Amino acid sequence: MKGENLWEKVLKEIKQKVNEKIYEAWFKNTKQIALLEDRLIVEVPNPYLGELLEKIYSKIIKESLKKLNYENIKVVFSSKIDKEKEIKGEKIKKVSINKGEVKGLSSRYRFENFVVGKSNEVAYAASRAVTQNIGTVYNPLFIYGGTGLGKTHLLHAIGNCLFSKDQNLNIIYTSAENMMNEMIDALSSKKMPEFRKKYRKVDVLLIDDIHFLQDKFVLQEELFHTFNSLYHLKKQIVITSDRPPWEIKNVEERLVSRFLGGLVVNIKPPDFETRVAILKLKAREEDIKISDEVINFIASKIKKNIRELESSLMRIKAFMNFYKKEIDVEYVKEILRDYLDAAKENEPEKIIEIIAEFFNLTKEDILNEKRTKNVALARQIVMYFLRHYLNLPLKQIGKILGGKDHSTVIHGIEKVEELIEKDEIFKENIVEIERKLKWI
Ligand code: ADP
Numbered sequence: 001m002k003g004e005n006l007w008e009k010v011l012k013e014i015k016q017k018v019n020e021k022i023y024e025a026w027f028k029n030t031k032q033i034a035l036l037e038d039r040l041i042v043e044v045p046n047p048y049l050g051e052l053l054e055k056i057y058s059k060i061i062k063e064s065l066k067k068l069n070y071e072n073i074k075v076v077f078s079s080k081i082d083k084e085k086e087i088k089g090e091k092i093k094k095v096s097i098n099k100g101e102v103k104g105l106s107s108r109y110r111f112e113n114f115v116v117g118k119s120n121e122v123a124y125a126a127s128r129a130v131t132q133n134i135g136t137v138y139n140p141l142f143i144y145g146g147t148g149l150g151k152t153h154l155l156h157a158i159g160n161c162l163f164s165k166d167q168n169l170n171i172i173y174t175s176a177e178n179m180m181n182e183m184i185d186a187l188s189s190k191k192m193p194e195f196r197k198k199y200r201k202v203d204v205l206l207i208d209d210i211h212f213l214q215d216k217f218v219l220q221e222e223l224f225h226t227f228n229s230l231y232h233l234k235k236q237i238v239i240t241s242d243r244p245p246w247e248i249k250n251v252e253e254r255l256v257s258r259f260l261g262g263l264v265v266n267i268k269p270p271d272f273e274t275r276v277a278i279l280k281l282k283a284r285e286e287d288i289k290i291s292d293e294v295i296n297f298i299a300s301k302i303k304k305n306i307r308e309l310e311s312s313l314m315r316i317k318a319f320m321n322f323y324k325k326e327i328d329v330e331y332v333k334e335i336l337r338d339y340l341d342a343a344k345e346n347e348p349e350k351i352i353e354i355i356a357e358f359f360n361l362t363k364e365d366i367l368n369e370k371r372t373k374n375v376a377l378a379r380q381i382v383m384y385f386l387r388h389y390l391n392l393p394l395k396q397i398g399k400i401l402g403g404k405d406h407s408t409v410i411h412g413i414e415k416v417e418e419l420i421e422k423d424e425i426f427k428e429n430i431v432e433i434e435r436k437l438k439w440i
């Protein structure tokens with residue numbers, strides 16, 4: 001309803017859900033500017049805050065709107081200085097493009113700021129080797145791994161390193177998708193000879209995200225000939241992909257065997273120490289002053305994707321720019337709330353896995369109906385941890401464990417609590433499990 005102060009009602013809901021300190025700092029100075037047909041415009045003191053609220057609290061805000069029967073309203077944060085910032089941001093962007101990029105390469109990604117750990121040391125060493133012996137040691141070098149693990153970074157690092165050694169080298173960095181678009185343009189404007197020439201006269205060809213080739217037979221054909229020609233001339237080819245060559249579907253045999261003809265290396269998710277080292281390096285680069293405790297906390301929660309580690313730091317930076325104060329774990333939990341929620345969704349499963357492993361059982365043993373004494377106890381320990389470690393409601397615990405009722409769950413948890421009181425060895429086991437859980 002127009003004229004209504006909907007945001008005030010939303011704030012009341014939010015106040016019940018977030019901690020007081022956070023409410024004071026983040027929500028108190030916001031106010032409704034207008035309620036339109038489909039939008040609620042809310043004024044925030046500065047654009048950082050708008051961005052943070054959008055990223056971190058959109059779920060809670062949506063839930064509150066739903067509760068108030070305003071499901072279809074979108075909240076838009078607006079700040080008086082938004083406009084000013086926009087103009088400035090534009091200028092900054094333009095300068096950095098002119099200065100920082102050489103031949104499509106970003107100078108941000110170098111070997112010097114690539115943290116090496118067990119998960120990526122082989123890929124790193126191979127990339128380095130390529131820069132010392134172009135076209136001869138590993139050709140092509142094929143780097144594969146999940147998203148956000150540093151493939152593009154390494155590819156740029158190779159290009160930057162070679163370019164800094166020899167500015168006359170003809171280096172092309174491109175993505176398979178980009179190549180595809182270029183090829184389509186070339187085909188439609190009858191410029192295929194130019195397209196071929198461009199790629200066949202390079203000294204170093206760096207192609208990102210080659211998995212894009214899946215099903216694209218015409219591009220595959222083109223690439224196959226380009227590869228052959230470059231290979232015979234001892235020109236270097238480096239390729240990245242989100243999966244190994246043999247798992248890219250519908251790619252011609254002969255192209256796959258070309259990929260396999262060089263060196264295929266894998267980048268895996270980083271271990272805890274590497275995550276900590278990456279966070280420290282990025283914090284230094286971005287001049288963000290945070291404690292080791294906070295770094296360890298983030299590294300223990302965000303595990304699979306380095307891009308997410310980075311963006312969590314950027315959020316923290318935005319927060320610190322705004323509040324000009326040190327940040328502690330409690331704040332970090334709020335700022336990274338949505339990442340942590342996503343991680344939490346997987347946690348029950350991990351808890352079950354860890355406890356199953358501890359008792360030499362499988363996850364299925366715990367989830368199924370088996371009633372041997374050992375399994376029953378393991379299951380009760382799972383109940384205990386789901387309750388005390390994740391604070392899950394009893395009903396949900398019952399559901400996770402295949403529809404156990406409320407009283408079974410309570411009984412299970414009490415049984416474990418009783419044993420902890422009475423039995424020293426049992427207690428030690430629980431402490432040991434707890435220790436293992438700390439790092440999930
Ligand atoms: P991918 O191409 O594998 O999806 P990127 O190379 O784009 O991943 O990496 C995502 C982000 O993480 C980039 O900003 C990159 O600088 C950073 N990154 C990845 N691995 C490392 C590492 N080992 N050391 C430092 N930064 C890294």
Ligand code: MG
Nearest residue numbers: 151152153208
């Ligand atoms: Mg990439």
